[in-house]
Amino acid sequence: MPEICRVIEEAKFTAREQRAAKNKPQPWIVLKLMVFITTGIMGYAAYVYIGRFCVEIIKGKRIGASKGTGIALLTVFCLLLLWMLWAYAMVVLTAPGFARNHVPQCPPPVPPPPIRPSYVHSPANGVHDQDDHSFRGQPYEQMYAVNDAHDPHNSGVTDAFPRLDTLPEVPLPASNSFGLSRAASKRVTRRPPTTPVLAPEYRYCSRCLLLKPYRAHHCRVCGTCVLKYDHHCPWIGQCVGARNQKYFVNFNLATAMFTSYTLSTFIVYTVRSSNSNEDLDPQQILITALSGLFFIFTITLFLSHIRMLALSLTTVESLRQQSMKDREDHMLADVFGFWELRRKRRVKAEWDKEWGRIDREGNMWWAGSNLQGWEETMGSAKRTKENPWGWLSWILPFRLNRRNYTETGMNYQLNPRFDKEGRWRRRSEWPEDLR
């Protein structure tokens, strides 16, 4: 074999090896490392708070706090710590649900989806050599890619705004007010993605070799398809998905409460004792700083998950909705000045009239109301057979008695404002009772 051929073959082989390595899940110990570190931090915080703070107060070694105060501080701390550890154990030990346990492997559906010319030739979108042309489904990262927004060929999920010169004529609205006609004359209008994301060929995972259930996505770190994939969380060493998202929300609330309590009591009593010229304990200062950091982190996650659950969105799905909004803002910025906020709002309101709102009517999995979306994951407010704890299970990590627990994460009702393949339809095309 001539030397040049050997070199090419070798390079091909290495590339294939590298690709295979990329698709492999992380080794178990790397995946779970943060769980041990996190547990260690919690244990250390407990040692400093109890051993170096509460016990000192109870022994009467601190000025400005009585023995009774010490016992009260200790009791509340222990309750919050137990709440947090319980929620942490639940979220770490409950698997998010894996598609491979529910769906048999199958060959790729035929016919294969059209391969976008830009997708194959552009190195920016990942290089595919010849034997890689068998399609690979669309990883969600690509579905939400925004870098080729103005590529005339693109037809991705969020990059479905074709170039202006390729668009068909849009009839001008009769109303001339608030710049609507100005937007229309520039062919700026709402254009939801046209990719049939729910068609089998778009739901096939070429790594797991199966047809992903609705809302499942492949996690590269775990190396498998996860039901109602939300995100991969290194702090819990696994994905947040259909079956552990409730505990994840419970855990974030518990940690936000725990850290805010630790932070505030440390600050109050450190200020008091520093007034009386006592030495500051560096270990307490470290825990105060860590508490502040983790408080900001967990309260942000908790609040954003409240919003997303109310809208029935996962983190990946909310990115998709957000990029649709960003694109509209971008388009409107081409037509209106940044000061013309009212005009832009009016144009969007007009689009909402035609299509519905992006986060709700334009969301494939919208439950119809905020409470319903929240209850679907967190349990009902009222006590039921499924949720004997009622709203308490929103706070504490109780397990819900799902009648069909094994099916959790497998069945999602598609918003009837979408067609079977997952394309958002105009209000005029919705079922009559919804218009």
Ligand SMILES: [Zn+2]
């Ligand atoms: Zn997969």
Ligand SMILES: [Zn+2]
């Ligand atoms: Zn994962």
